Amino acid sequence: MDLSLFICGAAGEGVQTIGDVLAHAFLAHGYAVFLTSEFESRIRGGNSSTRLRVAETPTNAPRPDADFLLALNPTALDWYLPTLRDDGMALSPAEDARASHHLALPFTEVARKHAGSERFANAVAAGALSAAVGLPCPQLEETLSATFVSRGQEVVDANTAAARIGYKLALERLGDQLPTMLPPRSDSHVFASAHDVIPLAAAASDCRFISAYPMSPSTGIITAFSRHADLGVFVEQAEDEIAAINMAIGASAAGARAMTATSGGGFALMNEALSLTGMIEIPIVIVIAQRPGPATGLPTRTAQEDLLFAIRAGHGEFPRLVLAPSDPQDAAMKTIRAFDLADRFQIPVILLTDQYLADSFFSLPKLEIPSPVTRSYLADPDQITEYARYALTSDGISPRLALGQSEHLVCLDSDEHTELGHITEDLSVIRPAMVAKRLEKARRLRATIEAPARSNLEDAELILVGWGSTKGAIGEAASHLRKNGHAIGTIHFTEVWPLPEIALPQGPEIFVIEGNATGQFAGLLEQSTATTIAGRIGRSDGTPIDAAFILEALS
Amino acid sequence: MTPNDVYQNTVENQWCPGCPNYGILTALKRALASLDLAPHDVCLVSGIGQAAKLPHYLNAHVFNGLHGRSIPAAVGIHVANPQLVTIVASGDGCLFGEGGNHFLHTLRRNPDLTVLAHDNQIYALTKGQGSPTTRRGTKTRLQFGGVEVDPSQMLATAIVHGCTFVARGFAGDPDGLSTLIARAVAHRGLSILDILQPCITWGTHSVEWYRERVAPVPADHEVQDRDRAIALALEAPDRFPVGVLYETPPRETFASSYRKRVGDSPLRQLPPIDRHVIDQHIEMMTIRPRRKEEQP
DSSP, X not given: OEEEEEEEEEETSSHHHHHHHHHHHHHHTTOEEEEEEEOOSSSSEEEEEEEEEEESSOOOSOOSSEEEEEESSHHHHHHHGGGXXXXXXXXXXXXXXXXXXXXXXXXXXXXXXXXXXXXXXXXXXXXXXXXXXXXXXXXXXXXXXHHHGGGOHHHHHHHHHHHHHHHHHHHHHHGGGOOOOXXXXXXXXXXXXXXXXXXXXXXXXXXXXXXXXXXXXXXXXXXXXXXXXXXXXXXXXXXXXXXXXXXXXXXXXXXXXXXXEEOHHHHHHHHHHHHHHHHHTOOEEEEEEEOOOSTTOOTTSOOOOOHHHHHHOSSSOOOOEEEOOOSHHHHHHHHHHHHHHHHHHTOEXXXXXXXXXXXXXXXESOOOOOOOSOSOOOOOGGGOSSOOTTOOOTTSOOOOOOTTSSXXXXXXXXXXXXXTSOXXXXXXXXXXXXXXXXXXXXXXXXXXXXXXXXXXXXXXXXXXXXXXXXXXXXXXXXHHHHHTTOOEEEEEESEEESOOOOOOOSSSEEEEEESSSSOHHHHHHHHHHOOOOOEEEEOOSSSOOOHHHHHHHHO | OOHHHHHBOOOOOOSXXXXXXXXXXXXXXXXXXXXXXXXXXXXXXXOSSSGGGGGGGBSSEEEEOOTTOHHHHHHHHHHHOTTXXXXXXXXXXXXXXXXXXXXXXXXXXXXXXXXXXXXXSSBTTTTSBOXXXXXXXXXXXXXXTOOOSOOOOHHHHHHHTTOSEEEEEETTOHHHHHHHHHHHHHSSSOEEEEEEOOOTTTOSSOHHHHHHHEEEOOTTOOTTOHHHHHHHHTOTTTOEEEEEEEEOOOOOOTTHHXXXXXXXXXXXXXXXXXXXXXXXXXXXTEEOOOOOOOOO
């Protein structure tokens, strides 16, 4: 079973609410749901959709086509009808001959007549869609009750009544197209987005400070810290991204694990401070939630366009780590790793996510957020007699004391500095030593990078390579091809800079799949591994890469 | 022990010989000594410019960051460790030009910081361009025909934004200045101290020119009199009332609601998060099946 449900309408019409309620109803029925949303950068109007992929086992990748299309208004039906499969069913308020299966139900009028107010039109629509799909009505009703319980019993009763009538009228109209009822299942799922998980993993890593400036699609991260005061993290909405990162750097210099979150445009403003962290060797974790550029671009859409930007940003030469998680579980692990390696190497670490990871909810059998092994790499002041913040060591890592940690004075300077941290223009000894120190950290950092995930490489004639959020889609495409007799392997990178020292198989053709037009990762891979890339499959239209897109590009 | 015994270090000073910045350095050391602060109790934060080198020239913790960004860095340091006495020292170009937005919004935040603005009305390290406080008509090494815009009025701006300690000092009077710095540091909440610091290399007027135009704030000025404080702040360009222009009882300081929850210790010393909290959040995201066998 692999059901694709699109709920579409104008912003403000309740598309997301219907999607959320249905997703939770399916989950409560024991099914795995993958939910992804796409919307325009506006608060009211336009076209937006929430898409549910329902399956017996987690199938966390987008599908571009709908088995069921619930359109809340005629414009939405026009806009999204091309996504409906030939054998799919459309549900909308008015009769329409274009879909071979069509269920017309005037949601608003039904709500007014049977539930007392147009406000419950969405519950009518949700009821109708549940009937068409075969989700038992009581599951929907209970989910509606749980959703609206905080607004009082009257609201609960009206919503459940509206859902019931929508369900009943839909069954009547379906007649001989009645679906088979989905049997209940017994699987539990964690239902979360990567951006839900990053704040939890950050708090588990002893992150105490976040300052950020709101920018789609990153805003959910600072919001989660603020909503969940029990995570104990200090939250500040800064006046701009420059203040955001400089505050976080200050907090980190005083010994608190600190982070910020933004998107490409905001990260552009942070570049000078990124370079500062390289110079003063202060750990910081930066989430860049990518969206299509250049400039304002497509604020609510997805892309993988900022890879090279993340890797090259900041003037001067200094080490940094760029991690690109593939899903919510991986986001947890990468967040913990980000705080650990930032602290251990005294470097900036970038978590490269995107709108797809921010706004897509995955079903996971379970979610693990391990506690960090080491809570702090700060030095013990009692073991130090004369302190030099930038003492030259064999591994390039100087014992780090925080500002105010002890009687040992700490001097941090954005100028090139002596071991004590004071300004220097000694070009013959100190400058070369400090350059070498920073680069030695880069060298050792590279040795800690984990190898990419590889599968079915043994007999592969073609290898699909991806990075970050495309893992689900590439995996689905590869698995489809293998079922059809093709020898396909995959390699997926989630630690993208520095690139690990790996050799790619020489025999099979290598295709790199990524969410940009120029093949940014493919280029990196070619440079770093001296491999010839046979094909570059890029998507830059703002929509997530899905298996169908990959299969079509390969054919 | 003299202030120099405690705070003097051996870092080579890069200021021009005779620069009034030395007067500020002397006054700062005296002020810290008068408050019985040890060097490790103090964190000096600066941006870039000649003034921003000050933290290197005395014993204290130092954060010498980016041009214009001293205040946000200081805010972060202060939130992470409120036990440190955190003092920003930077020039007018750094604080009011490159960092103007941060200055404005930090007035709203009211963190318990002291900001020392070395106000020399010129960009000195880049060799003599107009700064946000350069007076209209002043000829500079970039504005050859004279600066064509009016200077910013950051002290009046500070008062308007509810800053609870606003003062002006004069680098040519280290004694008076050290008293002002000590008051500013002791004041709870954000303290803004603009220090007239004539630039002897690029400036238009000498230290003596300023000395003739500097006068104590009138004895009958009530420091809580907001309107008169604003008027005094705006009296420049040709008269400079020196002293506390505006001081009111402290108002709520930045991060106080967070500190009420977690206490006053440095963030790095807070206990790790209780695992149960994380587990509860995972539980909230976990959806277990609800058996519903009934058919409609």
